[in-house]
Amino acid sequence: MSTDHQSTTTLSAPYHIRLAQTLSEAAQTTIASLLTLLPADCIDDVQIDAKIVAEKSTQSISTIVIKNMVDGRGLACPMPLLKTKVALRNVDVGESLYVVATDPNSQADIRAFCQQTQQMLAPNTLLLVLxxxxxGLPNDSASACTSDTIFHFIITKTDSN
Structure with missing residues (x-):
């Protein structure tokens, strides 16, 4: 297992994860179970937060609000990246997208995609927080993947202005 944080990361682990109430109950359960696979020094706690919008300005710097998830387990390259790009359309500034994949190429693809947004003069950039x-999960029947390695990404949309 290895951790690869970008040098521009402004958040510090362990992260406090808040799941947007707009996520389905199934998505919340899946995200929570996948996050338990991460080392204890990565994730401090996971909460379902009904008051995310009202409290955005008061959240601590290491709080991550997960608005959506891409489950790319079992999908070959470039599908996890393409699904990530589509899902990011519904993520607002300050919110995050949780992506899981089993294809090793997705690690380089997603990292390069996030770095590319930082080099462009776009109004929003993507910060690869995790x-x-x-x-993988023992007896993971939720995915048809053949690999037991899972790549976890948390991408936060930031305002570059």
């Missing part, structure tokens, strides 16, 4: 590799 890039972690873990072993």
């Amino acid at each position: 890039n972690q590799t873990t072993s």
Whole structure:
């Protein structure tokens, strides 16, 4: 297992994760179970937060609000990246997208995609907050993947102005 944080990361682990109430109950359960695979020094706690919008300005710097998830387990390159790009359309500044994949190429693809947004003069950039590799869930029947390695990404949309 290895951790690869970008040098521009402004958040510090362990992260406080808040799941947007707009996520389905199934998505909340899936995200919570996948986050338990991460080392304890990565994730401090996971909460479902009904008051995310009202409290955005008062959240601590290491709080991550997960608005959506891309489950790319079992998908070959470039599908996890393409699904990530589509899902980011519904993520607002200050919110995050949680992505899991089993294709090793997705690690380089997603990292390069986030770095590319930082080099462009776009109004919003993507901050790769978490890039972690873990072993899969035991008896993971939710995915048809053949690999037991899961690549976890948390991408936060930031305002570059």
